[in-house]
Amino acid sequence: MKTRESGMPDEEMWRGFFDPDAILRSLRLTPSCRDIVEFGCGYGTFTIPAARVVSGSVHALDIEPGMVAITQAKAAAEGLQNVQIYLRDFVQDGTGLSTASIDYVMLFNILHTEQPERLLRESYRVLVPGGLLGVIHWNYDPATPRGPSMEIRPRPEQCRDWAIQAGFQLCEPGIIELPPYHYGIVLDRPAH
Ligand SMILES: C[S@@+](CC[C@H](N)C(=O)[O-])C[C@H]1O[C@@H](n2cnc3c(N)ncnc32)[C@H](O)[C@@H]1O
Numbered sequence: 001m002k003t004r005e006s007g008m009p010d011e012e013m014w015r016g017f018f019d020p021d022a023i024l025r026s027l028r029l030t031p032s033c034r035d036i037v038e039f040g041c042g043y044g045t046f047t048i049p050a051a052r053v054v055s056g057s058v059h060a061l062d063i064e065p066g067m068v069a070i071t072q073a074k075a076a077a078e079g080l081q082n083v084q085i086y087l088r089d090f091v092q093d094g095t096g097l098s099t100a101s102i103d104y105v106m107l108f109n110i111l112h113t114e115q116p117e118r119l120l121r122e123s124y125r126v127l128v129p130g131g132l133l134g135v136i137h138w139n140y141d142p143a144t145p146r147g148p149s150m151e152i153r154p155r156p157e158q159c160r161d162w163a164i165q166a167g168f169q170l171c172e173p174g175i176i177e178l179p180p181y182h183y184g185i186v187l188d189r190p191a192h
Contacts, residue, residue: 001091002063003040003113005148011043011070017146017181020049026176027134027184029104031055036104037097037126039090039119044071046108047083051075054104057082059097063089091115094122102126108136111159112148120166127189133168135159135185136178144181156183163187 008014024046029036034056041047041060048071051058060083062068068087075083088096091113105123113119123133138147140155147153154162156175164170168187176184 001089001114003091003110004152005112006040006110008042008067009146013146014043015045018045018178020046023136023178023182023184024049024053024134026178027136028132028171028186029053029134033103033132035059035102036106037061037095037102038106038108039095039123040108040110041071041085042067042109044074046106047071047085048074048078048080050106051080051083054082056103057084059095059102060085061088061090061095063087090122091118095126097126099125100128103128103131105131105133107133109138111135111137111154111162112152116154116159116162117166120163120168124167124189129189130191131189132171133163133187133189135163135187136182139181139183141181147181156185160185160187 033054036054037059038047041062047060068085072085138144142150169190171186178184
């Protein structure tokens with residue numbers, strides 16, 4: 001089931017909302033991460049920059065054939081061999097990835113989903129102990145130029161608390177401002 005209000009504006013507009021490389025750095029994505037997964041890759045805005053950083057593969061999932069095709073084409077155009085893209089409903093079918101096989105999970109602009117706990121449980125399952133979960137989402141501010149409607153838009157504290165309930169631990173410095181329109185949170189799957 002496609003997450004409510006998860007359609008995309010045109011690509012140029014979407015790209016203008018972020019500095020993806022800076023966000024990935026702030027959210028502790030480094031070459032020490034081998035294999036990673038992104039739930040809902042969209043235009044590949046973060047998939048492609050992430051693939052240039054990690055030492056393994058980026059597994060990118062999306063329910064929209066058009067998004068899969070665009071991200072695939074970008075990876076091919078850049079000659080990136082380490083992007084695996086799947087047309088898949090991660091709400092209904094999960095990621096299909098092995099338990100404890102992933103170093104970093106990206107839940108970017110997706111936690112307004114109907115069942116956030118489902119995505120967080122699947123994130124926990126696929127992460128290695130000590131692996132990281134990066135969350136970004138739109139500021140809880142009706143003045144942002146896009147983003148889910150306020151009734152379903154999670155506050156940063158809500159995302160943090162959902163993740164903690166799923167078993168994650170909050171990493172320093174907690175909630176991170178990602179101006180102009182986003183916040184980020186990094187959590188880890190405890191090693192023990
Ligand atoms: C708001 S976009 C965010 C894209 C990307 N993470 C980013 O921040 O640029 C959400 C994406 O998730 C995809 N999506 C929504 N529900 C999904 C589902 N159940 N399974 C797989 N993909 C889904 C949408 O098609 C869309 O491309």
